[in-house]
Structures are given as C-alpha cells and as structure tokens.
Amino acid sequence: MIKWKQRNHPIRLERRFEFESYEATRDFLESLGALSESKKIFPDISFGSTYVNITLRPESEEQDAQMTDVEFKFASEIDEILD
DSSP: OOTTTETTTTEEEEEEEEEEHHHHHHHHHHHHHHHHHHHTTTOOOOOOEEEEEEEOOOOOOOOTTTOOOHHHHHHHHHHHHHH
C-alpha cells in the first residue's frame, strides 16, 4: 500500500493519480464510479483534466474512528483499475 498516504488529522487515506490525457482521466473516473456503486463506498474525489485525487475516510463517523480493512481493500481495488 505504498502508493496511498495515510494521514492522521483527520484520519484518512489519500492518493493522486496522474494521466496522459483527459480521455484516460475520464475512463478512470467512470471505472471508479462503477466500483464505488458496486461497493457502496463513496470516496472524496477532486480532479482536473489529467489527474484525480482520492480521499478515503473511515466508514464510521465517530471522532476516534480508525481506518479498517474495508478502506484498505477498497484502496487496493481502486489500484486494480489501472492494472
């Protein structure tokens, strides 16, 4: 999970994906949308013409919530979109 950065305040996983074209960015976003819908997990997303930033937060909204295997597995599944 080297590609994802774990932050602590607030706790989250972050990753930036960069692409060579707008078309590649759009294709990635469409695949990410389908994955999110199928898993019912909806990350925070920001994007431009050739990049996508994704932030995953714990499913629990409790103040002391921690990242779980669910978020780490979902991060791996996002990585698999590009494989």
